[in-house]
Amino acid sequence: MLMDISSEMIHSLLPVFMTVILGAIATIVGIIEGVAEATALIVKVFSGAVSDYVRKRKWLAVLGYSMGALAKPMFAVATTTGWVLSARFIDRIGKGIRGAPRDALIADVTDPANRGAAFGLRQSLDTVGAFAGPLIATGLMLVWANDFRAVFWVAVVPGFMAVALLIVGVREPDHATASGKPEFPVSRTALRKLPAAYWWVTAAGAALTLARFSEAFLVLRAQQGGLALFLVPMVLVLMNVVYAVCAYPFGILADRMPHRLLLMLGILPLIGADLLLAHSDALPWVTAGLALWGVHMAATQGLMATMVADTAPASLRGTAFGIFNLASGIAMLIASVLAGVLWDRIGPAATFHAGALFAGAALLLLAAREVRNRK
Template identity: 65%
Template sequence: MLMDLSSEMIHSLLPLFMFTALGASAFTIGLIEGLAEATALIVKVFSGALSDFLGKRKGLAVFGYALGALSKPLFAVAPVLGIVVSARLLDRLGKGIRGAPRDAMVADMTPSHLRGAAFGLRQSLDTVGAFLGPLLAVGLMLLWANDFRAVFWVAAVPALIAVALLAFGLREPDRPRAEKRQNPISGENLRRLGTSYWWVVGVGAVFTLARFSEAFLVLLAQQRGVPIALVPLVMVAMNMIYALSAYPFGKLSDRMSHRSLLALGLGVLIVADLVLAMAGHWSTVLAGVALWGLHMGITQGLLATMVANTAPADLRGTAYGFFNLMSGIVMLLASGVAGLLWDRLGASSTFYAGALFCLLALLVLASARSLELEPKP
């Protein structure tokens, strides 16, 4: 929650900072955001595998959170776009290092029949920080007359508190040690992950193609007339809906078909994309953003649960890593395409393309009805 508070104070303003203060184009912003998110997701494959190999996850998580905290002051002092890119990549590198070990720890600590609720609660707490961050950013921008850099300095404080809380407040559960350490990404172990797991990876990749960087929500709001100081309220609205829906839908996933729930989430994203594509006023943008937040609440904890349910316990870190590797590669492609469409054909084309990719994801979902994706009794 604290790290998301810090990160979203910056991320809710960063597209506008790059666009207005540093002169970046929408295509450039899309590439930067896609590269940053891809970096985080790709690095997770290595940190997840390393946590499985070592049998320990907390140390990697602390290191990842510390890198994220150290990146925050770089945004505040950046004189040119290159420094911003470096800070963004360092921040996402930290996220990549901590992400898979953290998710694997959640799975390690949680009984299988409560796993959906546990991941839903984690997403809710993440997202509480994610809507408080933009809200605080709005207040500080109004107070300090749109001083981006001053807000970025303040964002470093909760990040440092998050590192301290994890380092000194969390006790890692004991895990059974193997007699001999094995390479988690050997051919034998990758085959143990099984068909159902790799199918989840494929669906997650297509889903990521449909869900490009949220930087484009911020740019759309500004283009439709929202004042710069108030643009972060768009992310507040999205993350508030996300936070309120993630835990209830996480609990629901423990009692109903994961495939049906994921299809519901894709349907909501299609509607969100269509509303955003046709938006001519900030109020319509807000409605589309709220639907975007709802689809996140339905699907993000669910996908994490599906990975945990289809992977062996001793390979969960590796499983999350490969899931995010594929998603990271696709995120880079999706954000680049979204930015190119925005620059060449206008904002609406970006969101119409997102809706088409959602339909593709639904077709992939329907093509593998025979695979077992629910938790084993």
């Protein structure tokens, strides 16, 4: 939660900072965001594998959170998009290092019957930080007359608090440090142990990520509609409030109904959000679209983590999360770059229409598989 507060204070302002202060076009924003988010997801494949091999998940997480904290001051001193790309790259490498070990650590300490609720709770706390950060940024932008850099400096504080809390307050579970020589996970023999159900979940996650580009374009859509600069972070506040409120109930629901059915239902709000945002940049349309985007995130993000944990062997859980995020990272890079190119070449509506098209295709593929499984 603390690291999300730090990150989202910056990320909620960064797209507008790049376009208004640094003069970047939407394609550049898409490339930077796509590279950054893809880097985080791709790095997770290595951190997850290493965490399975050394059976020490906590200190990999500490390393990742520390890199995120150390990258924050770079945003405050950035004078070019190259500086921003470098800062995002370092920050997201840190996110990638910590992500898979953290998720595997959660799976290690939770009972399978409550795993959906556990990941839903983790997602809720993440999202509390994700809307608290933009909310703080909004207040500081108002008080300091749209001083982006001052807000970025304040964001440094909760980042370092998160590192300190992790070092002092988290204990490695006993069963994660079991004796015996472990097999290195990234090997042909180890990967064969991942069942077909896991690979299906990975493919579904990549397809869904391809339909959901960077949230930077949600911020740009609202700003394009004339939203005052100091209110721009409220775009992510609204989306993440809905996300936070809905994530835990959806996590509980994931323990009580077929996962594939819930995933299919979770795609519908994304299609609706894209169509609303494509229709108009007026505030009522954007608001409704953001709310639906938050419902989609709540319904699918914790669910996908639960599906990975349920289909992967315990000894390869970190690797499983890593490979899952590798596939999603490649899809995120493609989606964000394509979104930026469509925005500049055709217009914002084309970006969101493309998102709706990809989401619809993912839904049809899931429905076809469900029909085949019932025959």
